[in-house]
Amino acid sequence: MGHDHGPATATSGQRGRLAVVLGITLTILAVEVVGGVLAHSLVLIADAGHMATDAAGIGLSLLAVWFAGRPSSDARTFGYQRAEILAAVTNAVLLFGVGAFILVEAARRLAHPETATPGLMVVFGVIALAGNAASLSLLRRGQGQSLNVRGAFLEVLSDLLGAAAVLVAAAVIAGTGFQRADALASIFIGVLILPRTARLLRDAVDVLLEATPKNVDLAEVRGHICETPGVLDVHDLHAWTITSGIPVLSAHVVIADTALADGGGARVLDSLANCLAGHFDVEHCTFQLEPASHLDHEHATHP
Secondary structure (H helix, E strand, C coil): CCCCCCCCCCCHHHHHHHHHHHHHHHHHHHHHHHHHHHHCCHHHHHHHHHHHHHHHHHHHHHHHHHHHCCCCCCCCCCCCCCHHHHHHHHHHHHHHHHHHHHHHHHHHHHHCCCCCCHHHHHHHHHHHHHHHHHHHHHHCCHHHCCHHHHHHHHHHHHHHHHHHHHHHHHHHHHHHCCCHHHHHHHHHHHHHHHHHHHHHHHHHHHHHCCCCCCCCCHHHHHHHHHHCCCEEEEEEEEEEEEECCEEEEEEEEEECHHHHHHHHHHHHHHHHHHHHHHHHCCCEEEEEEEEHHHHHHCCCCCC
16 A cells, blocks of 8 residues: 655755754854954864854755655655755764864864963854854754754754853963863864764664664564454565655555455555554555465565
């Protein structure tokens, strides 16, 4: 039984918010570049570099939403929905590069500290903090539904903490004259980026490898299918994710020969679709019904 694979994705509903966040991010980027140069602050420059990556990542996400909204065709039966996942992978790779750059530059400045101006650091740090807080508020709800929005959320979250690190470093330099606080705060930003980026990349790769969605227990699904009236067994059961929020499932379902009479097959299909949509939130299902007498002709490739 098939369902229409429409172009709507979890990220498409967040397009307007992503566009606003992109505008905020570009504004903070410009402000921090100016601030880093004027204040001779690595942590501001580091956060500006991260903001540049965020802007590129969010731009990729918006581009992916546009691609994902294009209609499917005979050549691409799911359309361009997986472009969102490719954008998430690109975001993660960019973030890894930025994190590595920050750590290397911070190590250099620990060995050869430069004189930063704490007053200017505070001014530009507060601007960045306020802008990132606004962006986080915009993305908070959507980040639980889409890998792309989650990627943008994590990037902005690390920027928010980076802005806080700027303020802490400025306070330490102003109070003690310890200039290496700027480089240490930059290391904090770099270390903050990497674990979250690794999780984002892992989740995106799982989608590309067509792993079973995290919210789908395949053993439980198999049990529900086998409990459906008229169903004797199930094999070649697969569940995977096309893109964020669009899980799909296929299975070969063995039914009694007598169940095919008087429209019984259609009733079995309806029961299976309703069961999976209701219990597992999987609406895109494909079932191949096989009468028990035909089972010897089937060669299962998956239990």
